[in-house]
Amino acid sequence: AQSVAQPEDQVNVAEGNPLTVKCTYSVSGNPYLFWYVQYPNRGLQFLLKYITGDNLVKGSYGFEAEFNKSQTSFHLKKPSALVSDSALYFCAVMGYNFNKFYFGSGTKLNVKP
Amino acid sequence: GAGVSQSPSNKVTEKGKDVELRCDPISGHTALYWYRQRLGQGLEFLIYFQGNSAPDKSGLPSDRFSAERTGESVSTLTIQRTQQEDSAVYLCASSIVAPTTDTDTQYFGPGTRLTVL
Numbered sequence: 001a002q003s004v005a006q007p008e009d010q011v012n013v014a015e016g017n018p019l020t021v022k023c024t025y026s027v028s029g030n031p032y033l034f035w036y037v038q039y040p041n042r043g044l045q046f047l048l049k050y051i052t053g054d055n056l057v058k059g060s061y062g063f064e065a066e067f068n069k070s071q072t073s074f075h076l077k078k079p080s081a082l083v084s085d086s087a088l089y090f091c092a093v094m095g096y097n098f099n100k101f102y103f104g105s106g107t108k109l110n111v112k113p
Numbered sequence: 114g115a116g117v118s119q120s121p122s123n124k125v126t127e128k129g130k131d132v133e134l135r136c137d138p139i140s141g142h143t144a145l146y147w148y149r150q151r152l153g154q155g156l157e158f159l160i161y162f163q164g165n166s167a168p169d170k171s172g173l174p175s176d177r178f179s180a181e182r183t184g185e186s187v188s189t190l191t192i193q194r195t196q197q198e199d200s201a202v203y204l205c206a207s208s209i210v211a212p213t214t215d216t217d218t219q220y221f222g223p224g225t226r227l228t229v230l
Contacts, residue, residue, distance in 0.1 A: 099169035
């Protein structure tokens, strides 16, 4: 079965500190992994994805994610958090036939000044 | 247009009525996606079109839901005999090629807020 877990409903971090939003997955075959962000009262935006190649993927707004096959994880990271990063983050995986997405439950990131 | 557009932006309907939601993707985008987000909840994938074809319709919540795409352009999501649990924001996105292409980026529309009374 294909699934994604975001174990933290909420992550709190101080501005300027590094942030990590966790994501683990279960999928048959090679995973295609995605991160999306939903800012308050704004639309959903694509952040980054892992298809193949380098395990460290760089995306928008200074975010990056590291694919770890042995731990079946795809954690989202940023070296220095901004208050404007406060938003809801979703991790997703494409299923084995690459025609369907499976989403995690979302993690609310709060960055405090 | 410059981005993905969806209409209507808001729809209030009575239980049992049929509704049709429209998505206009970015011109030239061959891939189109529909998602649903219930109030205060996470994202739910509904269906993905590559061109006019949707290879997997199992993400549609029930047989009351159907979607089609024509001319590799506009897509409509139809919900028949609406129920209160159908109340949600329905999001559409498009991308140039396919989500499995490394450089492909999804662009989301503003959504249609559906309220079933």
